[in-house]
Ligand code: GLA
């Protein structure tokens with residue numbers, strides 16, 4: 001049971017724009033027939049419908065929507081209703097040009113596209129409020145409507161004077177005095193001292209672009225502005241008397257907003273997932289994708305929604321590749337395995353014109369239900385019905401990786417050891433993949449989130465330590481936690497000022513070392529980490545490293561591996577320090593994946609942390625969800641061939657898939673249900 005959405009069904013459906021088809025009643029009839037056939041139980045409506053809902057200022061036309069919602073309801077299909085603020089009608093920008101966005105070069109955009117509006121503009125806020133209130137009054141308590149979809153894929157930033165003024169106010173709240181701000185941003189450097197908040201301007205490629213504190217605070221401000229706008233939209237709905245849950249749909253690895261700040265703004269997180277399947281081996285795409293699911297789930301640490309995915313091929317990626325048979329099913333069930341309570345598509349019916357006319361859909365231009373894609377979608381629908389009891393169950397990870405937006409912003413802006421590529425995301429992936437290959441569920445959190453519940457916490461390249469982070473880590477380790485930190489961590493505070501007195505700041509005693517220098521390697525240059533004979537972890541292999549090599553001075557740590565070459569040959573490359581009841585590990589260099597796989601396996605063994613399966617063949621993904629009583633074990637084969645595998649079927653029920661011959665077919669998913677231990 002998903003208590004937030006008050007449903008015990010996994011949702012299956014997606015973006016539906018019937019307003020494009022009002023002149024074709026027979027098509028609208030067919031839609032309902034096909035939805036039922038494909039086991040579609042939800043549609044997301046109203047996304048980008050503003051000019052159909054308010055064709056003239058103050059004239060609201062909701063009849064068409066009402067008719068459709070009624071029809072859907074009668075047919076047992078629920079609605080996630082969107083606020084239409086993702087795109088505006090032309091009359092609105094013509095009459096009130098202030099609603100249009102100003103770019104960083106200080107030019108106001110023309111009307112067009114979507115997400116081309118200012119989140120500060122009082123007019124835009126007022127028009128959105130009115131629209132949302134009208135919608136909420138009309139449909140906000142309709143039994144078909146199960147949730148609110150706020151806007152669509154918030155993103156971008158506005159540099160208009162109204163936003164600049166808000167930025168200055170935001171800074172005043174944060175720093176109180178201009179002296180505090182000057183100190184925090186180190187403005188004595190290059191004579192950039194401000195006398196007054198009124199002098200501050202947003203970063204621009206035509207002006208200030210290298211004041212790192214300013215850049216970082218601007219990014220934080222853009223997030224806060226967007227979250228504030230989200231709350232403004234929700235408030236209108238609440239003021240009109242609708243208390244249905246809300247969601248925002250987030251995007252893959254989007255850097256423009258710190259998504260963690262939405263955790264408290266909405267009731268449930270959702271996201272739009274468009275992997276480029278078949279570009280590399282499917283299991284590699286699946287791991288990358290799995291990490292994004294886990295990032296989204298970890299924002300609220302509860303089930304999320306897959307708001308969009310493509311049933312066929314997209315039309316905006318460089319190559320619009322078809323999904324091979326079975327791929328849609330595997331990808332869809334992967335979302336469920338990682339904690340989604342839905343598989344929703346963009347789009348249910350393919351639009352006839354404009355920029356997404358060739359984007360894949362459940363029903364294409366041909367218009368029949370006898371297509372390959374329609375059949376694959378139907379199969380997903382059937383499987384989701386079979387898995388209905390999983391709705392609302394949770395993921396209980398014992399391992400986590402820190403992947404922090406703000407630290408990433410700062411690190412990638414700082415001119416430092418390797419301006420041509422630090423590979424932060426890749427370094428997080430290495431830790432995450434190492435956990436997942438052991439069959440461990442993993443959360444991917446930011447540094448402000450609680451991590452007491454984990455047995456192992458990895459913090460790769462955590463350049464920024466916010467206030468209190470090192471204290472929380474010290475406690476975690478003292479209480480028995482296993483903590484893994486890497487090179488280029490704990491370097492700066494939260495306004496990007498370098499810590500004085502040694503790094504990793506505040507953790508030198510926990511790690512038993514100090515980082516003294518960091519060597520950057522040219523592309524193609526390599527070093528190695530050679531295990532120290534008899535090291536207590538039992539690390540056996542020599543591994544390659546590249547990009548960054550940290551040179552550390554040991555106080556109490558034990559050295560597990562040393563560098564193989566260069567002037568720092570023989571110096572520590574991997575260390576372990578006992579601290580209280582736990583241990584702190586330090587990875588000195590950017591090692592290849594195999595190093596992480598070996599190391600994390602050994603560390604997990606030391607605390608007896610076991611994945612859901614002992615032996616996981618390559619390309620198989622193992623993930624679990626739990627209710628109080630049961631564990632649901634998802635075993636997914638992301639190879640295109642069958643694989644022999646030993647599954648713990650004793651006392652378990654095979655809820656989905658076929659395991660009769662002791663193997664799992666290519667792109668197949670097996671779900672086992674067993675009593676929680
Ligand atoms: C995004 C948007 C949708 C649509 C799809 C196409 O996720 O939210 O409106 O444009 O992309 O893939």
Ligand code: ZN
Pocket residue numbers: 101102118119120121158159160161162163
């Ligand atoms: Zn603005």
